[in-house]
Every structure is written in C-alpha cells, then in structure tokens.
Amino acid sequence: SAVISQKPSRDICQRGTSLTIQCQVDSQVTMMFWYRQQPGQSLTLIATANQGSEATYESGFVIDKFPISRPNLTFSTLTVSNMSPEDSSIYLCSVELGTGEDTQYFGPGTRLTVL
C-alpha cells in the first residue's frame, strides 16, 4: 500500500470563501482521485487528478467549483471554491499504485464544515 496524508484534517469555513486541500503520497502513483462523502452517505467521485493535464470531472462536478492540480506523481490539491453550507462534507483523496492491481487506497480525509 502507500502512506497518504491530507491537510488540513478538518476546517470550519465561512460561506463564500475557498479552501484548498492537499494530498501527499509517500511514493509515486499512477492515479489519484478526489471523492466527497456527505453525512450519512457513501463516497462520490469528484474527479480524477491527471498529472500534467486538466483533471477529469464526473457528472455534476465542474472545474470552476472544484479546481484540481496535480503537479507531480506524489501530490495533488483540491480547492472547494465559493463555499456554501451544502459543501460541508468529508473530502478524500485516493490513489492507485499502478502495480497491476486496481485497488484504491484512501487518505484520512478532510472534514469540512461551511457556516
């Protein structure tokens, strides 16, 4: 597996502001993903973070709201822009190691509360 860290682990933000979440992996990985888990719900894929190119967004998620960067094979950021209370959620990054298995491993998550 891989050691994945996320910063911040939690935050409370005001409506209309933006928050950037960082995901750091201890080894180079082929694929990185960002998910959202709303209270009492399962995980929903926001986008696939592509190294050196624009992220691939899922239906219902757009770049203006959730800009993503992936400057190298070990790091990615997700920004939640112009936040509203509906954005309160846990945001998780995950990785595929590219070792032949397609298993995903998750970071510890960022718990976001928007007031």
Next chain:
Amino acid sequence: RKEVEQDPGPFNVPEGATVAFNCTYSNSASQSFFWYRQDCRKEPKLLMSVYSSGNEDGRFTAQLNRASQYISLLIRDSKLSDSATYLCVVNTDFNKFYFGSGTKLNVKP
C-alpha cells in the same frame, strides 16, 4: 438505478455469530470487486478483493456471482472489533469505482 446497492442495516449480532451481507451491481461489464471497511469518522480501508472463484481471508469469505450480479461477504465468529460499515465497491469497464451506501454492522457482547 444505482450502480451498487446494499442493505444499509444495521445488522445487530452477538459476538461469535456468523453474518452475511449482499450487494448487487447494475453494470454487467464490471471488472473487479472489493469490500472496504469504514470505521466511524475514518477513511475506507480495503478489506478484501473479490475474485470470481471466491476467496477467503481468515474469518472473512467473499463471493461473486456474475450471472446474478451480486457480491457477498460472510463474517464468521464475529468480534466486537468487526463493528463498522462495510462498503461494496465495483470497478466498471471505464476504471471507475462505484461505492455502495454501506452496510452497518454492530457486534454486541
């Protein structure tokens, strides 16, 4: 229709019991299948992959039925520490992971 469906539970069982969860998926072209475990306020962690021939890992047995498009997880001799939410995960032919809503298990003394 959801890609992956699970009974949300909760399943309340005594220690030592055997409990089974099922999960159905809608995309017949799905390639790979997993069970993840998620503890309260924690990230999902891989419990086991599910292979076509079925596989076992200690007290845990996973099975796949492609014809009926369902996956099962059997837990024998339940422990208090097995209390968690169990997520069924399906990887489709477009390399996307779809998560079920999870089945909550409470193992009681």
